[in-house]
Amino acid sequence: MAREFGEVILDLQNISLRFGGVKALTDISFNVREHEIRSIIGPNGAGKSSMLNVMNGVYHPQEGRILFRGEQRQKMEPHMAASQGIARTFQNIALFKGMSVLDNIMTGRNLKMHTNLFQHALFWGAAQREEIEHRKKVEEVIDFLEIQSIRKTPVGRLPYGLQKRVELARALAAEPSLLLLDEPMAGMNVEEKQDMCRFILDVNDQFGTTIVLIEHDMGVVMDISDRVVVLDYGKKIGDGVPDEVKNNPDVIAAYLGTSH
Amino acid sequence: MSDSHGQTAGGSALDTFPRLLMQHAKVRPGRPAMREKAYGIWQTYTWAEVAENVRAIACGLAELGFRRGDRLAIIGDNRPRLYWSVAACQCLGGIPVLLYQDAVAEEMAYVLQDAEIRFAVVEDQEQVDKMLEILPEVPLLERVVYDDPRGMRHYADTLLMGLDELQAMGRSHDQNQGDFLNAEIEKGASDDISVMLYTSGTTGKPKGVCQTHGAFIAAATGGRQFDKLTDQEDILSYLPMAWVGDHLFSFAQAMVAGFTINCPESGETVMTDLREIGPTYYFAPPRVFENLLTTVMIRMEDAGWFKRKIFAHFMDVARRCGAEILDGKPVAGGDRLQYWLGNLLVYGPLKNVLGMSRIRVAYTAGAAIGPDLFRFYRSIGINLKQLYGQTETCAYVCLQPDGEIKLDSVGKPAPFVEVKLADNGEILVKGPMLLKAYYRRPDATAESINVDGYFMTGDAGFFDEDGHLKIIDRAKDVGKLNNGAMFAPNYIENKLKFFQHVKEAVVFGSKRDFVTAFINIDLEAVGNWAERKGMSYAGYTDLAQQTAVYELIRECIEKVNADLAGDPMMSGSQVHRFLILHKELDADDGELTRTRKVRRNFISEKYAVLVDALFAGKKAEHIETEVKYEDGRVGRVSADLRIEDTKTFAPRGAVKAA
Numbered sequence: 011m012a013r014e015f016g017e018v019i020l021d022l023q024n025i026s027l028r029f030g031g032v033k034a035l036t037d038i039s040f041n042v043r044e045h046e047i048r049s050i051i052g053p054n055g056a057g058k059s060s061m062l063n064v065m066n067g068v069y070h071p072q073e074g075r076i077l078f079r080g081e082q083r084q085k086m087e088p089h090m091a092a093s094q095g096i097a098r099t100f101q102n103i104a105l106f107k108g109m110s111v112l113d114n115i116m117t118g119r120n121l122k123m124h125t126n127l128f129q130h131a132l133f134w135g136a137a138q139r140e141e142i143e144h145r146k147k148v149e150e151v152i153d154f155l156e157i158q159s160i161r162k163t164p165v166g167r168l169p170y171g172l173q174k175r176v177e178l179a180r181a182l183a184a185e186p187s188l189l190l191l192d193e194p195m196a197g198m199n200v201e202e203k204q205d206m207c208r209f210i211l212d213v214n215d216q217f218g219t220t221i222v223l224i225e226h227d228m229g230v231v232m233d234i235s236d237r238v239v240v241l242d243y244g245k246k247i248g249d250g251v252p253d254e255v256k257n258n259p260d261v262i263a264a265y266l267g268t269s270h
Numbered sequence: 271m272s273d274s275h276g277q278t279a280g281g282s283a284l285d286t287f288p289r290l291l292m293q294h295a296k297v298r299p300g301r302p303a304m305r306e307k308a309y310g311i312w313q314t315y316t317w318a319e320v321a322e323n324v325r326a327i328a329c330g331l332a333e334l335g336f337r338r339g340d341r342l343a344i345i346g347d348n349r350p351r352l353y354w355s356v357a358a359c360q361c362l363g364g365i366p367v368l369l370y371q372d373a374v375a376e377e378m379a380y381v382l383q384d385a386e387i388r389f390a391v392v393e394d395q396e397q398v399d400k401m402l403e404i405l406p407e408v409p410l411l412e413r414v415v416y417d418d419p420r421g422m423r424h425y426a427d428t429l430l431m432g433l434d435e436l437q438a439m440g441r442s443h444d445q446n447q448g449d450f451l452n453a454e455i456e457k458g459a460s461d462d463i464s465v466m467l468y469t470s471g472t473t474g475k476p477k478g479v480c481q482t483h484g485a486f487i488a489a490a491t492g493g494r495q496f497d498k499l500t501d502q503e504d505i506l507s508y509l510p511m512a513w514v515g516d517h518l519f520s521f522a523q524a525m526v527a528g529f530t531i532n533c534p535e536s537g538e539t540v541m542t543d544l545r546e547i548g549p550t551y552y553f554a555p556p557r558v559f560e561n562l563l564t565t566v567m568i569r570m571e572d573a574g575w576f577k578r579k580i581f582a583h584f585m586d587v588a589r590r591c592g593a594e595i596l597d598g599k600p601v602a603g604g605d606r607l608q609y610w611l612g613n614l615l616v617y618g619p620l621k622n623v624l625g626m627s628r629i630r631v632a633y634t635a636g637a638a639i640g641p642d643l644f645r646f647y648r649s650i651g652i653n654l655k656q657l658y659g660q661t662e663t664c665a666y667v668c669l670q671p672d673g674e675i676k677l678d679s680v681g682k683p684a685p686f687v688e689v690k691l692a693d694n695g696e697i698l699v700k701g702p703m704l705l706k707a708y709y710r711r712p713d714a715t716a717e718s719i720n721v722d723g724y725f726m727t728g729d730a731g732f733f734d735e736d737g738h739l740k741i742i743d744r745a746k747d748v749g750k751l752n753n754g755a756m757f758a759p760n761y762i763e764n765k766l767k768f769f770q771h772v773k774e775a776v777v778f779g780s781k782r783d784f785v786t787a788f789i790n791i792d793l794e795a796v797g798n799w800a801e802r803k804g805m806s807y808a809g810y811t812d813l814a815q816q817t818a819v820y821e822l823i824r825e826c827i828e829k830v831n832a833d834l835a836g837d838p839m840m841s842g843s844q845v846h847r848f849l850i851l852h853k854e855l856d857a858d859d860g861e862l863t864r865t866r867k868v869r870r871n872f873i874s875e876k877y878a879v880l881v882d883a884l885f886a887g888k889k890a891e892h893i894e895t896e897v898k899y900e901d902g903r904v905g906r907v908s909a910d911l912r913i914e915d916t917k918t919f920a921p922r923g924a925v926k927a928a
Contacts, residue, residue: 145310146309149309149310149311150309152309152310153308153309154420156536158310158535158536158538158539159535159536159538159539159542161310162542212420212421215421215423215424216420216421216423
């Protein structure tokens with residue numbers, strides 16, 4: 011499959027992140043190009059989730075530069091990332107358990123709502139029109155992820171695999187240009203993983219969304235990624251297309267546990 | 271075989287489906303013809319819109335080179351655009367061939383070869399993939415049109431085309447040469463084949479049943495008169511389009527009566543959609559009614575004691591007088607009052623939960639329905655009736671008239687239909703709804719229609735004193751035990767399946783000394799039962815082999831034995847030994863037909879070891895079987911199955927007879 015990518019939209023240059031004396035990330039540079047599926051892999055504690063948190067502004071690296079669409083970001087906060095079109099899912103599901111699937115996904119539209127609390131309380135005129143507009147978008151996402159049958163089910167009642175899908179739905183409802191997925195397939199069985207892979211590829215293909223993904227399942231990563239970056243102990247030890255990474259001696263050593 | 275029976279009075283020329291459609295577009299252009307739930311909202315298509323869309327598809331197909339007499343394969347869930355494709359194909363004088371959407375690729379290859387398909391309209395990527403997979407085996411296939419473009423962006427095959435694109439092409443064609451399609455519709459005749467439906471293949475390879483416009487219109491007209499259907503009915507179309515029942519109810523009757531069909535959002539949302547639509551006219555196989563009841567019962571068992579008490583009390587009332595009130599028979603005033611109260615507190619809300627508040631007429635067919643189940647629905651005021659028919663008769667032979675409902679009969683011959691019995695008890699039928707022929711199988715056609723023009727159904731039955739038909743079994747399945755007693759396997763299996771814990775049963779006994787049975791437990795019902803008893807289990811295979819489950823099933827079988835002992839003809843057929851299978855019987859493994867009927871011969875060959883063990887008196891037997899998963903992968907399941915004996919009873923009927 012010949013795939014075409016656009017420009018670099020996210021460029022991370024010499025990122026270092028410390029928590030007190032603990033170096034979570036050391037001098038890491040890599041970039042993400044428009045429309046690609048970029049994976050971050052590495053053993054436990056390698057700094058993958060920290061990397062993702064740096065990308066959407068949860069953590070602020072002590073050193074290094076982040077360029078998003080060519081602009082340097084200083085001290086970015088998560089809500090700014092969100093309004094710039096970066097959405098994410100979490101390693102441990104972060105949904106509102108008591109709310110229905112539909113309401114959870116609606117929260118993904120929050121940043122796009124322009125009417126205020128008072129208007130919403132009255133729910134008349136602009137607020138109502140806006141709600142209908144947003145609901146339509148949400149329904150498209152529901153249709154896309156094939157979760158029509160659980161639309162009104164409280165999230166807490168759903169099995170784990172479906173909750174993950176709802177989380178993806180909420181991220182998609184924000185119509186992101188860059189989607190960060192933190193272990194979207196953790197704890198799933200083979201069939202659920204296959205479904206999730208298909209959805210990720212479809213999102214990438216149909217909406218042209220750029221995807222950065224952390225995943226432990228090597229089969230999945232090598233199958234769907236365009237490029238892979240490998241972290242180990244907070245350092246980058248490999249970067250390239252799946253085949254290069256697979257044959258990289260450092261990567262093999264990190265995964266098989268050979269001493270350096 | 272055109273027959274004027276089926277036509278409406280006045281000798282109008284509404285004798286083909288395209289003409290009916292165009293008539294509706296003229297007479298009731300603004301009435302909803304179809305609804306489909308999409309993006310969480312019911313989208314409505316009026317008759318005028320449907321006609322316009324059908325024209326567009328028809329003209330598009332004509333542009334692709336589709337000609338009179340060509341067959342068009344249609345595969346997918348119940349989608350409006352697939353129903354439109356059926357009508358569009360008929361406009362051009364083509365023959366729609368409806369396939370089961372869950373069939374695996376090889377099964378489809380057979381039908382596509384048999385029907386010499388050049389064009390196919392399919393629902394989505396899943397079906398497109400199947401078409402591409404079997405392409406080398408079906409060289410005639412020229413074009414595959416898909417309804418849902420999702421995931422199709424990278425398919426470069428020149429064979430493929432989107433339905434949107436086809437319709438756009440057709441629209442401009444129709445605008446330029448509007449006379450073309452009208453002329454094509456004009457050419458159609460009542461005696462033309464309107465549809466080809468494949469038999470489920472309980473016996474041998476599936477055969478294409480060719481039905482004419484006249485046949486289906488006759489069946490639909492008869493049904494409309496019989497149940498006084500109007501254009502105000504609402505029906506939920508959720509059963510496979512390839513099944514004759516859906517074609518009769520969702521296509522033919524909708525076209526004849528002009529009522530509204532509603533397509534659910536997806537297979538999993540049918541229950542919700544049913545509640546939202548609240549159909550007035552409903553069809554479901556017994557299995558669906560059974561599942562609904564099981565769900566209700568399980569939820570009731572989890573309810574608080576007060577609610578359980580109220581439910582139990584009013585269900586008793588309903589059992590006592592509900593069915594009689596529905597039939598308009600005299601009922602004591604006190605019971606009437608109680609029933610009215612029950613309707614307020616229990617039956618009404620229950621019907622609402624089931625989505626059956628508005629139902630005027632509901633039918634079930636396809637398999638025998640348990641008497642308890644049947645009575646349950648009737649007693650809460652749902653006019654559930656049975657019908658009898660097969661693919662070859664447009665699912666239209668016998669219907670139960672309102673107010674004359676018997677649990678174990680399938681009713682009286684429907685309007686225009688003549689039914690008689692052969693000497694061996696086989697049911698023979700004649701009427702305008704008979705098939706024209708089996709596609710390219712004159713031998714099979716000759717075999718199934720006798721010299722007097724009667725279709726031989728292959729079912730054995732008899733008429734009771736009120737002229738109601740009762741079905742016993744397949745005529746060829748009715749065998750004899752070694753001692754000469756009659757053995758009707760289906761009859762016994764149905765009795766077993768009426769227990770909620772038994773999902774499937776297969777009994778053996780023809781040319782044997784006694785009767786034995788394979789049982790499939792119902793995982794949901796037995797699992798729930800086990801949960802309440804605090805038993806732990808690791809899936810179907812484990813649960814099936816537990817001693818307590820064997821006890822549970824043994825009780826069911828012994829009840830059936832006691833019941834059979836009371837019937838002089840059947841007392842010899844009591845089940846002596848049984849085992850619970852280690853896996854659920856599955857259509858993907860060829861053990862059930864696509865309509866979920868057991869294929870007894872196939873099963874007895876596949877599990878010959880087990881059958882031998884049952885009759886050899888062994889206590890246990892090892893078995894290893896291959897199972898096919900839905901995605902085509904193959905796995906193996908092995909288990910040691912226990913075999914147990916059951917108590918049998920002395921024939922009570924024999925004493926009476928002597």
